[in-house]
Amino acid sequence: MTPITTRTVEYRADGLTMTGHLALPAGTGCRPAVLLGPEGMGLSDVERQRADALAELGYVSFAFDLHGGRYLSNPDEMLARCLPLLADPERMRNLGHAALGVLRAEPRTDPDRIAAVGYGTGGAIALELGRDGVDLRAIGTVNGLTTGRPGEAARIRCPVWAGVGSEDPIMPPAQRDAFTAEMQAAGVDWRLVVYGGALHAFHHPPVDHPAPPGVGHHPRHAQRAWHDIINLLTECVPVTE
Template sequence: MVGTLYYPEHAGPRPAVLVFSDILGIGDHSRERASRLAELGYIAFAADLHGNGQALSIPDALERLERYLETPEVTTGRGEAALARLREVPSVDPDRIASIGFCYGGMISLEMARRGAPLSAVVGFHSRLTTSNPDGARLIQGKVLACIGSEDPDVPADQRATFEAEMRAAGVDWQLHVYGGVYHAFTDWRCDAAGIPHFARYDAAADRRSWASMCALLGEAFAAED
């Protein structure tokens, strides 16, 4: 598993952010987001999902997704391995680490939190909110933000309602932002080339608004632990 680490200009122990890509794997989108986080002063680790730091073709990624969904321990195992590696970086403050993810990567972040991973904050962008471990919400240690398009067929209203009930029952500090008229993969400018507008569309406004919400949450979560 070969990820990419991004450093800010400032030295010394810094807050850090894990960045998990969509099911295609590490690529331009996740690396660009990690680079932007470094510009904000965080150490950012764009984690590898499939091995050798490679992205997959869409058919290969969908086939891999089916297997991963049937074996959630693979999802959480790879996420936890990335977290363990990031915590070993000398300039990382191990008490101030967040995890963000896009689509499948957001599901990884949420599942890690449900397993009690020591994360200050978790953010999922257009990620599925379902889980095979709903009782795990009581183990969530940090703040949670899910950013979802109202028209995303992969995250319908009943799934959002179930997630809300799960978070409320566990007493989690959570937020769910729903962007009206927005579809799946709204942060990824590459998705329009796939030609499936009924499922996935880039939306510049939702991309900008969700990123701003994430920045506010990270600032709040890390400041609370100073």
């Protein structure tokens, strides 16, 4: 079997030169594609490996950058950049559109079969692309259960799957309720999975710097969330020869 291929792609967004990771499946034909967004700290080997895993399943996958090639391991620095970003839907959409442009420019991407999946800030960006009316086949967001501007969720044209830890202090029950109320009022085909006992970023393997309070890895639920995302993709953007 021909192995997957990967390459680094530089592109401009948010006034920065971004460095994303493109993973291509074996073969030569067009394939469904997945735009993959990272947690607020930025693109790391975790997302690169997820993009590679998606390519092994037959998807063209692009893991996009948030911080101009930097990984913000300092929580204060990360919050100083991400909080203003999360409060500005247009900035999030511009970041998403720039990355989506890279994915669409890949000749092996089927432009009619693209999904967006993200974690934390990356998940919020995936949702904003949906609220902007982008033609996506599925949206998946883990920890990024943000609400949008009034009425704009009605522009989401695809199923939305969301996952969150029950003990996540950053996405508490009130935030989850606001998100689901927005989706329901807009008539979106939505699902929410609450993973019992999990904290924020439960999906992310342990890192080599101190985790902020309320953040922690849950190996069992991390695996379950990944399976749930794969099931979403299999349902909405199946790989066919």
